[in-house]
Amino acid sequence: MSRILPTIVGAQFFCTSLWFAGNAVAPDIAAQLHLPPGFVATLTSAVQLGFITGTLTFALLALADRFSPSRVFFVSALLAATCNLGVNLGGLGAPQLLTLRFLTGFFLAGIYPVGMKIAADYFEAGLGRSLGFLVGALVLGTAFPHLLRAAAARLPWQYVTLATSGLAVLGGVGLVLLVPDGPYRRAGQQLRLTAFLTGFREPEFRAAAFGYFGHMWELYTFWAFVPVLLAAYNHRHPGAELAVPLLSFLIIGVGSLACVGSGLLSQRLGPRPVATAALALSGLCCVVSPLVLGSGSVAMLLGFLVFWGVVVVADSPLFSTLVAQNAPAASRGTALTIVNCLGFALTVGSIQLTGLLARHLEPPFLLLPLAIGPALGLVALLRGRDTGENGSS
Numbered sequence: 001m002s003r004i005l006p007t008i009v010g011a012q013f014f015c016t017s018l019w020f021a022g023n024a025v026a027p028d029i030a031a032q033l034h035l036p037p038g039f040v041a042t043l044t045s046a047v048q049l050g051f052i053t054g055t056l057t058f059a060l061l062a063l064a065d066r067f068s069p070s071r072v073f074f075v076s077a078l079l080a081a082t083c084n085l086g087v088n089l090g091g092l093g094a095p096q097l098l099t100l101r102f103l104t105g106f107f108l109a110g111i112y113p114v115g116m117k118i119a120a121d122y123f124e125a126g127l128g129r130s131l132g133f134l135v136g137a138l139v140l141g142t143a144f145p146h147l148l149r150a151a152a153a154r155l156p157w158q159y160v161t162l163a164t165s166g167l168a169v170l171g172g173v174g175l176v177l178l179v180p181d182g183p184y185r186r187a188g189q190q191l192r193l194t195a196f197l198t199g200f201r202e203p204e205f206r207a208a209a210f211g212y213f214g215h216m217w218e219l220y221t222f223w224a225f226v227p228v229l230l231a232a233y234n235h236r237h238p239g240a241e242l243a244v245p246l247l248s249f250l251i252i253g254v255g256s257l258a259c260v261g262s263g264l265l266s267q268r269l270g271p272r273p274v275a276t277a278a279l280a281l282s283g284l285c286c287v288v289s290p291l292v293l294g295s296g297s298v299a300m301l302l303g304f305l306v307f308w309g310v311v312v313v314a315d316s317p318l319f320s321t322l323v324a325q326n327a328p329a330a331s332r333g334t335a336l337t338i339v340n341c342l343g344f345a346l347t348v349g350s351i352q353l354t355g356l357l358a359r360h361l362e363p364p365f366l367l368l369p370l371a372i373g374p375a376l377g378l379v380a381l382l383r384g385r386d387t388g389e390n391g392s393s
Helices: 004-016 021-033 039-061 069-088 094-108 112-122 127-151 158-178 195-201 203-236 244-269 271-293 298-314 316-326 329-357 368-392
Strands: none
Touching: 004 069, 004 112, 004 127, 004 158, 021 039, 021 069, 021 094, 021 127, 021 158, 039 094, 039 112, 039 203, 039 329, 069 094, 069 112, 069 158, 112 127, 112 316, 112 329, 127 158, 127 244, 127 316, 195 203, 203 244, 203 271, 203 298, 203 316, 203 329, 203 368, 244 271, 244 298, 244 316, 271 298, 271 316, 271 368, 298 316, 316 329, 329 368
8 A cells, every 4th residue: 555656657658758858949940840939828728728628538538436446547648648759750741740649638637637536546544645746746747748858959859758758668568567456446337428517516616626727727837837928028138148948947847846745735734725725825926926026036037937837737626626525426537527628618718828929028028817717716705715615514
């Protein structure tokens, strides 16, 4: 039993390194194919759209509930790694690259939410702590390609996709060999296309889900545009010479520690208060971002972005905990998957809107509209708390 959580965490880290592998090398691909700068946002959105389509498919078919989640994870890891590696093929144009990134995102639907389902099947008690480590692995995996790109700056960009695909295969194999189905798993044997709607009938589930949606409006857009903001600062202050890939890794990757810390803190304070505090702080960062991003201080810029990198994702494992705890046991995997699906659908709109605004706004004002998400998420959480208190009185 002691090997279960480390194995799930390691597999999640290895496999989710596929997520931003394309984003880390997008400038190199764009330069090679003479594509416009906006291609970075388009490539990121292709992965998100693939993930949305995948999670919707997985949820409708209830794959993680009807079949062994470890095997679903393994097959998905192999297929995602293959699609990720496909971008190294010669002679590809923009449509083929976007298709391959879309398919990578599609099969990531069998990795991220299914990994949380596996953890929930093992750790009913202390789920917030377990998901803190798990989402921390996702964050570190998301940031990892930027570190690879920084380390391999003088090597062809294809090494990044080769390395991340190899890691994903190792993660999938390790999980299927070392992590059997958990003791709290309740298999849903029949296909019910409406099973994913069951949880939304419960007020507590709805509150957690809508809080998560507000969090997602901000999260991936922040991650996607961190390199853009750093590059824009270099452009405005040529003497700064900020190391964009390395700093992007640090700003995004520090969130992994935040997830672990928030998961541990939730053991004492409960997941809802900690999630609410983190969402409020990240919303505040959105509001004050024009002041800091427009300043000429490198120390203030980096300190602010690191702090934002902490609070923007600290609530993520706690929302997943609340969703899992309030979902029907027989459709827990499906509930986690459909909430992920809807949350990531919002990220596409947010990323594309921010990419559009980038043509009209100065970089310091680019992330101000992200405050909409945390604000609406906080309203949902507060309403859910009031509903729960009224319902229990």
